[in-house]
Amino acid sequence: xxxxxxxxxxxxxxxxxxxxxxxxxxxxxxxxxxxxxxxxxxxxxxxxxxxxxxxxxxxxxxxxxxxxxxxxxxxxxxxxxxxxxxxxxxxxxxxxxxxxxxxxxxxxxxxxxxxxxxxxxxxxxxxxxxxxxxxxxxxxxxxxxxxxxxxxxxxxxxxxxxxxxxxxxxxxxxxxxxxxxxxxxxxxxxxxxxxxxxxxxxxxxxxxxxxxxxxxxxxxxxxxxxxxxxxxxxxxxxxxxxxxxxxxxxxxxxxxxx
Amino acid sequence: xxxxxxxxxxxxxxxxxxxxxxxxxxxxxxxxxxxxxxxxxxxxxxxxxxxxxxxxxxxxxxxxxxxxxxxxxxxxxxxxxxxxxxxxxxxxxxxxxxxxxxxxxxxxxxxxxxxxxxxxxxxxxxxxxxxxxxxxxxxxxxxxxxxxxxxxxxxxxxxxxxxxxxxxxxxxxxxxxxxxxxxxxxxxxxxxxxxxxxxxxxxxxxxxxxxxxxxxxxxxxxxxxxxxxxxxxxxxxxxxxxxxxxxxxxxxxxxxxxxxxxxxxxx
Numbered sequence: 001x002x003x004x005x006x007x008x009x010x011x012x013x014x015x016x017x018x019x020x021x022x023x024x025x026x027x028x029x030x031x032x033x034x035x036x037x038x039x040x041x042x043x044x045x046x047x048x049x050x051x052x053x054x055x056x057x058x059x060x061x062x063x064x065x066x067x068x069x070x071x072x073x074x075x076x077x078x079x080x081x082x083x084x085x086x087x088x089x090x091x092x093x094x095x096x097x098x099x100x101x102x103x104x105x106x107x108x109x110x111x112x113x114x115x116x117x118x119x120x121x122x123x124x125x126x127x128x129x130x131x132x133x134x135x136x137x138x139x140x141x142x143x144x145x146x147x148x149x150x151x152x153x154x155x156x157x158x159x160x161x162x163x164x165x166x167x168x169x170x171x172x173x174x175x176x177x178x179x180x181x182x183x184x185x186x187x188x189x190x191x192x193x194x195x196x197x198x199x200x201x202x203x204x205x206x207x208x209x210x211x212x213x214x215x216x217x218x219x220x221x222x223x224x225x226x227x228x229x230x231x232x233x234x235x236x237x238x239x240x241x242x243x244x245x246x247x248x249x250x251x252x253x254x255x256x257x258x
Numbered sequence: 259x260x261x262x263x264x265x266x267x268x269x270x271x272x273x274x275x276x277x278x279x280x281x282x283x284x285x286x287x288x289x290x291x292x293x294x295x296x297x298x299x300x301x302x303x304x305x306x307x308x309x310x311x312x313x314x315x316x317x318x319x320x321x322x323x324x325x326x327x328x329x330x331x332x333x334x335x336x337x338x339x340x341x342x343x344x345x346x347x348x349x350x351x352x353x354x355x356x357x358x359x360x361x362x363x364x365x366x367x368x369x370x371x372x373x374x375x376x377x378x379x380x381x382x383x384x385x386x387x388x389x390x391x392x393x394x395x396x397x398x399x400x401x402x403x404x405x406x407x408x409x410x411x412x413x414x415x416x417x418x419x420x421x422x423x424x425x426x427x428x429x430x431x432x433x434x435x436x437x438x439x440x441x442x443x444x445x446x447x448x449x450x451x452x453x454x455x456x457x458x459x460x461x462x463x464x465x466x467x468x469x470x471x472x473x474x475x476x477x478x479x480x481x482x483x484x485x486x487x488x489x490x491x492x493x494x495x496x497x498x499x500x501x502x503x504x505x506x507x508x509x510x511x512x513x514x515x516x517x518x519x520x521x522x523x524x525x
Binding site: 070071072073121123124125126147150151152153154155156157179180182221223224225227228231232235236237238246249250253254256257258 | 272296297298302343345346420423424426427450451452487490491492495496498499502503506508516517519520523524
């Protein structure tokens with residue numbers, strides 16, 4: 001699965017954007033607003049093309065691209081109705097619908113009794129998981145997680161992390177969007193950094209977050225540990241490596257200080 | 259007495275499931291408070307109880323006004339509440355109508371309303387958003403407008419449910435500058451599942467399984483980092499690093515600012 005932007009221009013919000021996102025990598029998008037808007041309204045493209053597996057993409061099709069958004073209101077008042085509604089609108093039918101729903105519920109450690117509850121009684125994370133299930137069940141080929149992980153605790157973060165890995169193995173194109181660089185650093189293999197409608201830089205996440213000068217010059221949020229390493233090396237002449245894990249950072253700092 | 263909010267023996271159950279059992283705490287005047295709880299631990303439910311949306315057993319009082327049927331009007335006038343994750347958090351399509359509505363509803367005169375909106379504009383730096391439509395606002399501006407709406411009738415305390423989850427560090431710090439201006443008149447009670455901004459608060463309540471685990475100053479709360487991780491909280495990277503480095507005796511404070519950390523370490 002490959003999503004390709006070829007010289008895309010959109011309402012002065014995207015300028016000659018060229019990117020290729022591939023399903024064998026977990027992709028991150030920083031400053032994602034226009035990126036999501038253009039995928040949801042491809043008919044407003046003013047130049048260039050978007051293609052999915054070399055086929056031009058000119059009409060939004062939720063069966064291909066699912067956008068999972070915490071802020072989307074519920075369409076119905078009961079959890080089970082909400083899940084079935086998504087499948088109905090997307091034209092997905094299955095004889096084993098009940099089992100499929102239950103397998104997904106298990107993945108999120110939710111009790112099947114949740115299906116009978118009314119949507120306003122759900123907690124925010126439960127709401128998010130139900131929206132995810134409603135989208136996962138009809139098996140879209142591309143899933144965009146809008147503002148992933150915001151407000152999640154340790155347990156739920158682990159659940160989402162596992163889900164992302166599974167989706168990648170199944171060949172689904174996973175796109176994580178966030179304004180938080182620490183989250184993108186932790187979860188993605190490749191990242192696209194948008195700045196003022198242009199692609200500032202794109203490529204391997206590890207490389208981008210270990211050459212942060214260009215990000216700093218453009219006032220873009222950088223991961224804490226990258227910034228620490230950069231400043232220690234530049235201002236204090238320390239010799240730290242760029243690390244993701246706090247334990248590695250501590251070892252490096254300990255060696256450097258003592 | 260310098261407590262503004264008192265909760266005594268609060269019990270609440272939903273569908274036979276006990277959510278709070280004998281909950282007790284109080285909030286001091288002129289402070290910014292954080293209620294920390296993992297996802298689904300009942301933070302929003304507690305705010306609904308405190309703001310009278312869900313009915314409880316007469317165990318909540320604000321400035322000695324008990325929340326019950328007789329006092330409900332007086333009680334409601336002394337609080338403000340915003341649920342930031344509610345997709346229907348705005349009623350109108352422009353900022354001015356939003357700000358004016360609570361006061362129009364209370365039959366205030368037009369010039370009083372206009373004056374109060376100007377006051378709010380100055381407190382919250384809303385100069386650029388006052389004449390905008392809601393759909394033209396960034397999320398950060400939306401947060402400021404919502405806080406403005408919640409304090410427009412000069413309540414004694416405001417409850418803000420999960421305001422920071424979609425803001426970046428700089429934006430949160432700017433919001434705190436505003437909150438520190440507000441807190442002299444209005445005590446602030448904020449819920450979150452993240453410890454990221456914990457040091458900016460005056461007091462922190464950590465909730466776990468419907469009861470209070472810790473109620474203390476932020477730095478003292480962080481001394482319980484093992485308990486917090488066990489309860490399911492994520493210790494943010496810089497706080498984690500600080501705590502571990504101070505365990506090895508390399509630094510002696512919790513530092514979240516990268517510049518300060520670098521200066522302390524390589525002095």
